[in-house]
Amino acid sequence: MRAAVHQAAGTITVEDVPDAALVEPTDAVVRVLRSCICGSDLWSYRGIIDRAAGSRTGHEFIGVVTDVGAAVGTVRPGDLVVAPFAWSDNTCPACQDGVHTRCDNGGGFGAPGSDGGQGEAVRVPQADGTLVAVPGGPDGVDDALLPALLTLSDVMATGLHGAVLAGVEEGSTVAVIGDGAVGLCAVLGARAVLGAERVVLMSRHEDRAALGRTFGATDVVAERGEEGIAAVRELTGGRGVRHVVEAVGTPQSWEMALGMARVGGRVGAVGVPHTSPEIPLFPIVRNHLTVSAGIAPVRKYLPDLIERVMDGRLDPGAVFDLTLPLAQVADGYAAMDERRSIKTMLAG
Ligand SMILES: [Zn+2]
Incomplete structure (x- = not known):
């Protein structure tokens, strides 16, 4: 089969690799229908973090189950499934929490020794705990819904998780730092899933801000740093915002998040730090802030989010603004690296 392979920073190729196959009785094999490139894939592409030469890439995919191990009971060949970016057994104490x-018993797609999502097929460990079937199956689901379903494997669920960590609820006023796919999906999650009334998106890119508005952002602030903090405070009667989603993970974004939070407010952070931002403790203590952070447990949200996409209450599919065949995956990385694409989908 064909799959994308990380050769070196800046070099992704498509190679012939061994066919995805069952190894453990708890495995399934999924033929990939759609996959995509993640903002986090760019960290190794840009050489900011190391990645083993020859490792597979990609961790977001949806597809059709082609084979299951003897111990797999919840999915069967022919099912259309959404895979979270990390596999999990859904039964251990951590999953129960x-x-x-x-x-x-978890792990991540594209890690050494595992298949990546940017390929023709994927071996999925812990299939029962990991994969969630889409009602209707591949023949019952309109192709037009596949992009929306694909976002559930990471960015939509991750954005929503940020808003959940920030304590967003019906009627909330929220600020979202980060206008990448996760930040944009945090806007949508805060509004369409959690019922926020007002969402301020921090964005200085016209295309991203426009998509943010269609996802429900009520205000867009282009300024950054102290000016950005001041602008958000001005929009909120000088007091700052009660719920902040931090979807970047840099020292600058953390500084903004803590600076614009209202006294007693909450910061929900899903931006994965690839450097080591030092978080100042004093403003957190002085301003009675709650800071919650974590790499999103996407699996937890999948059943509900699949239902919302299928019945039309949630449509994050527009986050994909470029679609390429797997053979052109390198062009997709370049397009996202150069910010010509917010998020690139791979189809066929
Ligand atoms: Zn577990």
């Missing part, structure tokens, strides 16, 4: 991304 809702922290599937720290599952005792």
Whole structure:
């Protein structure tokens, strides 16, 4: 089969690799229908973090189950499934606590020794705990819904998790830092899923801000740093905002998040730090802030989000603004690296 392979920073190729196959009785094999490139894939592409040469890439995919191990009971060949970016057993103490991304038997697609999502097929460990079938199956689901379903494997669920960590609820006023796919999906999650009334999106890119508005952002602030903080405070009667979603993970974004939070407010952070931002403790203590952070346990949200996409209450599919065949995956990385694409989908 064909799959994308990380050769070196800046170099992704498509190679012939061994066919995805069952190894453990708890495995399934999924033929990939759609996959995509994640903002986090760019960290190794840009050489900011190391990645083993020859490792597979991609961790977001939906597809059709083609084979299951003897111990798999919840999905069967022919099912259309959404895979979270990390596999989990859904039964261990961590999963029971809702922290599937720290599952005792978990792991991530594209990690050494595992298949990546940017390929023709994927071996999925812990299939029962990981995969969620879409009602109707591949023949019952309109192709037009596939992009929306694909976002559930990471960015939509991750954005929503940020809003959940920030304590967003019906009627909330929220600020979202980060206008990448996760930040944009946090806007949508805060509004369409959690019922926020007002969402301020921090964005200085016209295309991203426009998509943010269609996802429900009521205000867009282009300024950054102290000016950005001041602008958000001005929009909120000088007091700051009660719920802040931090979807970047840099020292600058953390500084903004803590600076614009209202006294007694909450910061929900899903931006994965690839450097080591030092979080100042004093403003957190002085301003009575709650800071919650975590790599999103996507699996926990999948059943509900699949239902919302299928009945039309949630449509994050527009986050994909470029679609390429797997053979052109390198062009997709370049397009996202150069910010010509918010998020690139791979189809066929
Ligand atoms: Zn677990």
